[in-house]
Amino acid sequence: MYLEVKDLKKSYGEGGGYVQVLKGITAGVEKSEMCVIQGTSGSGKSTLLNCIGGLDTVDSGSIVVDGMEVAGLGSKALSDYRRNKLGFIFQFYNLVPNLTVKENIQVCQYLTKNPLDLEELLQVLGLTEHQNKFPAQLSGGQQQRCAIARALIKNPGLLLCDEPTCDGSSGKLSGDQFPACRQIE
Numbered sequence: 186m187y188l189e190v191k192d193l194k195k196s197y198g199e200g201g202g203y204v205q206v207l208k209g210i211t212a213g214v215e216k217s218e219m220c221v222i223q224g225t226s227g228s229g230k231s232t233l234l235n236c237i238g239g240l241d242t243v244d245s246g247s248i249v250v251d252g253m254e255v256a257g258l259g260s261k262a263l264s265d266y267r268r269n270k271l272g273f274i275f276q277f278y279n280l281v282p283n284l285t286v287k288e289n290i291q292v293c294q295y296l297t298k299n300p301l302d303l304e305e306l307l308q309v310l311g312l313t314e315h316q317n318k319f320p321a322q323l324s325g326g327q328q329q330r331c332a333i334a335r336a337l338i339k340n341p342g343l344l345l346c347d348e349p350t351c352d353g354s355s356g357k358l359s360g361d362q363f364p365a366c367r368q369i370e
């Protein structure tokens with residue numbers, strides 16, 4: 186397995202505000218496999234991705250990526266993991282507003298060891314003519330493609346996508362639209 190999650194538990198808050206979001210998730214994804222996570226709104230999909238991506242801490246359990254335990258890594262090792270192994274497409278894009286499309290992508294290009302070719306990526310994603318625009322000057326779909334390019338430029342071993350093809354207002358894609366993918370509920 187390239188990604189292996191075992192008995193993962195994660196909660197937020199305390200006292201009356203305590204909520205256990207991940208109640209012992211166990212799942213695995215092979216190298217080159219695509220896997221869809223399905224669940225109702227608020228069920229913990231983003232929380233799971235954030236934990237796997239090292240953006241949030243877990244209460245207990247294990248996350249192994251390419252043979253390396255990620256849960257509990259120190260900050261330097263966690264940075265290396267995020268820089269070189271991981272691409273993350275955020276649900277709300279998280280583009281840097283005062284950087285252009287090209288600069289948003291270049292930030293990740295410069296940080297990683299084996300980046301893809303920037304010009305080619307811009308072209309494939311239909312962003313060449315928009316590369317000097319700022320995020321506020323882009324349509325939702327253009328922002329989304331910029332966020333996808335920023336994740337892909339790192340040529341990551343693991344690509345985590347939090348609703349990458351949904352603009353948050355036009356309805357969600359169902360797993361049925363990804364027949365080649367295995368689904369985790």
Ligand SMILES: Nc1ncnc2c1ncn2[C@@H]1O[C@H](COP(=O)(O)OP(=O)(O)OP(=O)(O)O)[C@@H](O)[C@H]1O
Nearest residue numbers: 197198204206224225226227228229230231232233
């Ligand atoms: N930082 C936080 N502090 C407290 N509660 C949180 C925090 N982040 C998420 N939650 C709660 O955890 C639960 C899971 O949230 P999460 O964003 O993972 O759901 P989701 O399945 O991705 O939802 P959606 O499909 O609507 O994006 C929700 O009840 C949410 O309110």
